[in-house]
Amino acid sequence: xxxxxxxxxxxxxxxxxxxxxxxxxxxxxxxxxxxxxxxxxxxxxxxxxxxxxxxxxxxxxxxxxxxxxxxxxxxxxxxxxxxxxxxxxxxxxxxxxxxxxxxxxxxxxxxxxxxxxxxxxxxxxxxxxxxxxxxxxxxxxxxxxxxxxxxx
Amino acid sequence: xxxxxxxxxxxxxxxxxxxxxxxxxxxxxxxxxxxxxxxxxxxxxxxxxxxxxxxxxxxxxxxxxxxxxxxxxxxxxxxxxxxxxxxxxxxxxxxxxxxxxxxxxxxxxxxxxxxxxxxxxxxxxxxxxxxxxxxxxxxxxxxxxxxxxxxxxxxxxxxxxxxxxxxxxx
Numbered sequence: 635x636x637x638x639x640x641x642x643x644x645x646x647x648x649x650x651x652x653x654x655x656x657x658x659x660x661x662x663x664x665x666x667x668x669x670x671x672x673x674x675x676x677x678x679x680x681x682x683x684x685x686x687x688x689x690x691x692x693x694x695x696x697x698x699x700x701x702x703x704x705x706x707x708x709x710x711x712x713x714x715x716x717x718x719x720x721x722x723x724x725x726x727x728x729x730x731x732x733x734x735x736x737x738x739x740x741x742x743x744x745x746x747x748x749x750x751x752x753x754x755x756x757x758x759x760x761x762x763x764x765x766x767x768x769x770x771x772x773x774x775x776x777x778x779x780x781x782x783x784x785x786x
Numbered sequence: 787x788x789x790x791x792x793x794x795x796x797x798x799x800x801x802x803x804x805x806x807x808x809x810x811x812x813x814x815x816x817x818x819x820x821x822x823x824x825x826x827x828x829x830x831x832x833x834x835x836x837x838x839x840x841x842x843x844x845x846x847x848x849x850x851x852x853x854x855x856x857x858x859x860x861x862x863x864x865x866x867x868x869x870x871x872x873x874x875x876x877x878x879x880x881x882x883x884x885x886x887x888x889x890x891x892x893x894x895x896x897x898x899x900x901x902x903x904x905x906x907x908x909x910x911x912x913x914x915x916x917x918x919x920x921x922x923x924x925x926x927x928x929x930x931x932x933x934x935x936x937x938x939x940x941x942x943x944x945x946x947x948x949x950x951x952x953x954x955x956x
Contacts, residue, residue, distance in 0.1 A: 635893075644892070651892055651913055651928075693892025694912035783911055 636688060636697045645696065654695040654782065655728050657719065657749075658684045659735035661705040673705065675759045676736040679771070682762065683754070684734060686775045691782065698723070701733075713743045720748040730785050734778075750785070752778060836939050836946035841874065843943050846882060850875040850898040850908075850919070853884075855947070872936050872947060873898055873908070877920065884936040885921045886950040891929040908933065921953070 635641035635652065645652055660677050664670065681700075688697040701719065703712045720731055731749030733740065736756060744751045754774065760767055839855040850873040857870055872884040887895045889910040896917065900909030907924065908917040916924040921933035937948035 648892060690895045691912055693889060693894035693910070779911065 635692050635695075637699050641696070649727065652694055652696055653728055654691070654730040654732070654786075655698060655723055655749075656684060656687060656695055656732045656734060657698040657716075658700045659716070659733050659737060659740060660700050660702050661737050662702045663705040665706070669705075672759055675762070676757065678762050679757050679767070680734070680736060680754075683771055683775065686771060687734075687778060690775060690779050694786070695782070696728075709739050709743060713746055717746075717748045730782070732782065752781070836937070836948045838941075839872070839945055839947050841945045843882070843940050843945055846874055846876055846945070848876050848878075850885075852887070852897070853945075853947075870947075871895070874945065875919075882938055882940070882945065883920070884938050884945075884947055886934040886936060888934070888950075889915050889929055890923065890931040890933065890952075891915050896933070 635645060658680050660680060661673060662677075663673065684697055688695065698719070701716060703715075716733070723731065732752055733747060733749055734752045734754065736754050738753065740747070740751055741753055757767070757770075837855055837857055839853045841853050845851075852871055853874055854869060854871045871887050873887055874882065874884045877883050885908075887897070887908075889896050889912065891910065891913060894910050894912035894915075896908045896910040896915070898908055899905055900911060901907075901914070904916055906919060908919075908921070910916070910929070913928045915929040916927045917929070917933050918924065921935060923929040923932050932953045934950040934952045936950050939946045939948075
């Protein structure tokens with residue numbers, strides 16, 4: 635499910651079944667022209683990716699709105715802000731929190747995050763609709779699904 | 787010969803012409819009400835909604851396989867569920883069965899033999915819901931209704947699937 639009224643209505647009726655949260659972490663900027671295209675493409679891929687994950691596991695996992703931050707920001711501040719999100723989420727009986735991102739900077743902070751980090755290796759810029767990319771995403775969705783299942 | 791040329795008089799010629807033009811106008815007026823009256827007959831049947839899922843019937847075995855395809859479904863500006871999936875196989879009678887993979891419990895995606903502990907069943911990874919091969923939910927597991935099946939049709943040896951149809955709980 636997603637953070638939209640239709641799904642939340644269902645969530646409130648079936649709380650005990652939904653115990654997992656996924657938060658996509660996406661850096662944003664318009665200041666570095668060299669990386670603009672690359673970073674926005676990663677954003678697109680991650681959107682497709684998290685939507686596919688949500689579809690596979692929609693009965694047990696809720697996809698949060700994307701956590702955006704400025705790319706050149708102080709990551710320690712972002713870490714605290716992200717943990718604030720988790721604190722609020724945990725008012726509800728969620729047991730598993732997953733963060734999903736292409737940004738490797740989070741890996742250094744992995745220990746301090748109140749949840750599990752899923753870091754996806756970089757993708758090359760390309761066509762979001764290309765067959766290769768779609769089958770790559772499908773493969774990875776399968777793998778990450780298995781990974782999440784191992785926590786259940 | 788010159789007598790025969792006089793057979794159509796000016797008056798007659800004008801009469802014919804006017805009748806002809808009048809007839810056309812009357813026909814023109816009648817077309818729209820007639821078209822409206824017989825319109826339901828001309829409407830395409832609902833099978834027009836079936837979509838080619840790119841699977842040849844020869845490739846369908848008794849082992850369920852997953853097919854994915856996309857439908858264009860746009861309600862105003864809201865595009866919903868552009869992609870769909872199905873588990874397709876031939877049952878014991880040799881009939882093609884296409885089941886929706888959406889778990890009737892809370893909507894996860896089930897997979898065939900998704901758990902090693904339960905061979906020959908569909909398994910939902912979220913809350914261990916299970917279904918028999920024909921889509922019937924296994925009593926005692928969370929789902930309360932069988933998996934929906936898709937309307938299907940075979941055209942030129944290619945499988946076409948339509949909308950999923952829900953079934954009553956077992």
